[in-house]
């Protein structure tokens with residue numbers, strides 16, 4: 001099985017993915033292996049099945065041992081597949097960090113999220129696992145679990161000035177269609193533009 005990333009306009013990215021019914025099966029193990037291959041070749045710390053066009057609640061996360069923005073010492077977390085993950089606890093402390101997404105190449109944006117979470121899920125054997133995560137692992141998990149609900153990080157960027165393209169922010173880009181702040185900014189800019197001269 002060989003998977004590829006879907007285009008960012010693909011409606012699968014905006015769907016609520018269905019729960020995995022057969023955790024522990026060979027089908028799911030094969031699918032997870034193919035997803036992990038895609039994640040590695042794409043250079044992502046995380047990947048969610050919808051990004052490969054598969055509307056199922058499967059994510060893979062890995063935090064490499066590395067220095068990373070905002071967190072000078074990032075504890076490594078080995079590549080782990082989680083089925084039907086659920087956030088069962090969130091810290092009251094929030095942290096703002098830049099995020100990017102394999103499904104939205106060329107974009108980055110600052111997102112405020114809880115700094116620590118607890119996730120319950122099933123592993124590839126179908127056994128229940130609980131993960132208490134903070135720092136980058138918490139960030140990657142929240143980003144990937146969002147994908148399972150059709151949410152992209154750009155929906156959560158609170159200030160349009162805290163999002164950027166590698167080149168230039170284009171507020172008319174349809175990727176922002178669900179970000180209320182960007183929609184307001186778009187409307188403001190539209191109002192500021194002089195009306196087109198009419199042909200008499």
Ligand SMILES: [Zn+2]
Pocket residue numbers: 100101102103143147
């Ligand atoms: Zn993503």
